Amino acid sequence: MKEIKGFSANGYVASVIFIAIALACLSQFNPVNGSSILFVLLAVLSVACLAGLFMVQPNQGRVLTLFGSYVGTVKENGLRWTVPFFIRRNISLRLRNFESNKIKVNDAHGNPIEIATVVVWSVNDTAEAVFEVDDYESFVNIQSEAALRNMSSAYPYDQHDGDEIALRSHPIQVSEALKTEIQDRLAKAGVKVHEARISHLAYASEIASAMLQRQQASAIIAARQKIVDGAVGMVELALSRLSEREIVELDEERKAAMVSNLLVVLCAEQNTQPVVNAGSLY
Template identity: 70%
Template sequence: MTEKTGFSLNGYLVALVLLGIIVPSVASLSPVWGPAPWFGMSVLVICLGCMAGFFMVQPNQAKVMTLFGAYVGSVKTNGLRWTIPFFMRKNISLRIRNFESGKIKVNDNQGNPVEIATIVVWSVTDTAEAVFEVDDYESFVSIQSESALRNMASSYPYDPQEEEDIALRSHPQKISDILKQEIQDRLNKAGVTVHEARISHLAYAQEIASAMLQRQQASAIVAARTRIVEGAVGMVEMALEKLKEQNVVELDEERKAAMVSNLLVVLCGDKHTQPVINAGSLY
C-alpha cells in the first residue's frame, strides 16, 4: 500500500464558514427572526456535526485517515485542518528516532564468538506502509535491526586475516555502510528510512577474550620485531658502506660477519649493551 494525500481543508477557513452558517441558523430558531425554525435546527445540527471534522497536525507528524476500514489518505500539512467527520484519524510521528540494540553474541565468519551492538537512526517516510503493512512498525524496526546486525556480524571476521580483508574492527565506516544497507533492505516494506547505523559495542565474548588478547599482543610483538630487524639490517648495511667509502678500516669477511653480529645484537636487543674497549692490536 502506497501513501497518498488525503482530503483536508484549512481549518480556520472552515471555522469561519461554519460560524457564518451557525449564527443565522440560531437566529432562525426565534419566531421573531425567522419563520422556519425546523430548517434552522437542521442546519445547526449539521454544522455541529461538522465540528467533529477538525483536527490538529503537529510539526513532523501525520494523520492517517480511513473510512470504514478503507485507507483514504494521509495529511502532513501542519496546523488546524478539517476533513470529513466520518474519517477515522490515526496519529503517526515522522520525527527522527534512535534505536540502540542490546548486546548480542554471535560468531564471526571465523567462528569466534563476539559481542556486538548497534545504534540505528531512522524515521517513518511512508505512513501508509508503516500503519498497514506491519502490525507494529516500532517493534518491526527493533527486531529486524537486530536480525540484520546478527547476519552482518557473521559474514565478516573480527580482525582482518589479510591486509585487504574487510573486518568488523578495522573497517568501521565500511561496516556501518553495509549494516545500514542491510537494515534498510529489511525495513523498506514498513515505510521506514534508515539514516545511519553504527556499531556501538564490539568485543570478543568473555570466554575467549583472554586468549584473543594474548594473540593480539603476540601479533603486535611480531610486527614490532619485524620493523626493528628491518631497520637494524639497513643501519648495518649503511655502516659497512660508510666504512668502505671513507677507508676507515679494512675488514675481511670474518671480521665483517663479527661486526654485523655485534651491531644486530646492539640494535635488536631489549636491554642496553655494555661496551668493550679493545686496547690491544687491531685484531
C-alpha cells in the first residue's frame, strides 16, 4: 500500500463557514413557523461538521481512514478540516535515533566481538508504516539489530590482507554496507535510513587479552621489519660510498664483518658499546 494525498481544506476558512451557517440558521428560527425545524437541523449539522477540524504540526502527518479503508494522508501544516467521519492517526515524520544494545557476534574469522550501532531514520511512507507492519518503531529496532548481526559476520574485526575490508580499519565502507543492509530490511515499512554507523566495537571479554597480545606482536613485527629495511639500506649506502670514494678497500670477509657490525648497531634495542681498534687495520 502506497501513500496518497488525503482530502483536507483550510481549517480556519471551514470553521468560519460552518459557524456562519449555524448562526444564520439559528437567526431564522421561529417556533410558529414549521420550517424552523429545518433551520435547526442545518445549524446542528454545521456545528457537527466542526468535529472535522484537526491540527497538523510541522514534520507530522495524519493518516485518514474511513470504516477501515485508507483514504489518504494529510501533511499540510496548520489547522485543517476533513470529513468528520474520517479517523485521523498522527504519524511523526521527524528524524529519530535508534541506538542498539551491545550484542555479541562472531566476525568473518569466527572471533567473538561486541558491537553496537546508531541508526538515524524517519518515516518516508505513512501508509506503509501504519498498514504494512504491526508496530513500525519496534520493527525498526528489531530489523536494525538483525542487520547488524548479519553485516558483522561478513567482515573481520582487524585487517590482515592488504585489500581486506575490516570493521575497525574501514569505518566508512562498513557504515555504508550497514546502511544498505538496514534500508533493504526497512523499505517495506515505509522507513528511510539516513545514517547508520558503529557506535561500539571491541573484542569479547574472553579473548580481549589474547587479541591485545596479538595486536602488540603484529605491531612489533611491523616495526622490526621497517627497522631492518632501513638498516639494510643504510649499510648498502655506506659500502657504496666507501667504494666510490676509495676511502678503504675491503675484501669480502671484512665487508661481511662490517655489514654484521652495522646491522647490530642499527637494529639493536639498546645502545651498543663501541670497541676502538688502536692498532693496525689488519
